[in-house]
Amino acid sequence: MRFLPTGEQADFARTLRSLLAAAEVPSVVRAWAAGDHAPGRELWSRLAGTGLAALAVPEAHDGLGPLPVELALGYVELGRAGVPGPVVEGAAACVLLARLGDEALAKRFLPELASGAALATLTLPGGSPYALDADAATHRFTVSAAGELRLAPGGGEALASL
Numbered sequence: 001m002r003f004l005p006t007g008e009q010a011d012f013a014r015t016l017r018s019l020l021a022a023a024e025v026p027s028v029v030r031a032w033a034a035g036d037h038a039p040g041r042e043l044w045s046r047l048a049g050t051g052l053a054a055l056a057v058p059e060a061h062d063g064l065g066p067l068p069v070e071l072a073l074g075y076v077e078l079g080r081a082g083v084p085g086p087v088v089e090g091a092a093a094c095v096l097l098a099r100l101g102d103e104a105l106a107k108r109f110l111p112e113l114a115s116g117a118a119l120a121t122l123t124l125p126g127g128s129p130y131a132l133d134a135d136a137a138t139h140r141f142t143v144s145a146a147g148e149l150r151l152a153p154g155g156g157e158a159l160a161s162l
Contacts, residue, residue: 005073013073015050020081032084037136040085041119047078048116056094061110066095086121086133093120093141096149109139123152 005013023046028039047053055071057063065071071091078087094113097106112118118138121131125145131152134140140152 005069009070009073012050012070013077016047016052016074016077017080019046019050020077020083023081025081025083029082029084032136037085040083040136043083044085044087044119045116047083050074053090053116054114056091056098057110057114058098058106061098061106061114063094063110063114066098084133086119086131086137089122089132090120090137093122093139096122096141096143113139 023043025043028043031037031039044053051064052071052074054062054064055067055074056065058066075088075091090113094110097109097113109118109120113120119133119136120139120141121134121137122140123129123131123142125143131137131140131142134152142150142152144150
């Protein structure tokens with residue numbers, strides 16, 4: 001059993017670390033906190049260019065994955081740098097959409113999430129009714145206690161059952 005990243009995985013993490021070091025993330029965080037999401041969206045677009053956003057999306061929907069190890073390594077770098085925004089929620093939304101099995105839903109949302117053109121946020125049952133950075137997300141989803149994925153806000157119509 002291998003517990004160390006492969007050379008390719010380590011190179012990917014180094015690439016992200018370098019990109020984030022050059023991105024002046026503290027100024028992006030300050031702008032995000034002040035309600036200016038443009039620098040954060042620009043950073044997310046650059047990160048998506050590395051393939052990071054596509055790691056949670058199946059290849060059939062313009063993604064690269066699912067590649068959970070690479071995704072975890074990427075998100076370690078995002079956490080280390082303090083990248084703002086609903087990045088974890090967006091990956092979770094991609095995984096849930098991919099597992100629904102409804103091709104129409106996957107085609108509707110996954111390609112733009114994989115490309116980084118859109119951001120998603122998500123709430124889960126038993127958690128807070130508020131979605132992180134809902135005002136900055138392009139798509140807002142909620143999972144009901146019955147396991148239905150819904151487009152938010154206002155509950156929206158049921159899109160599919162998990």
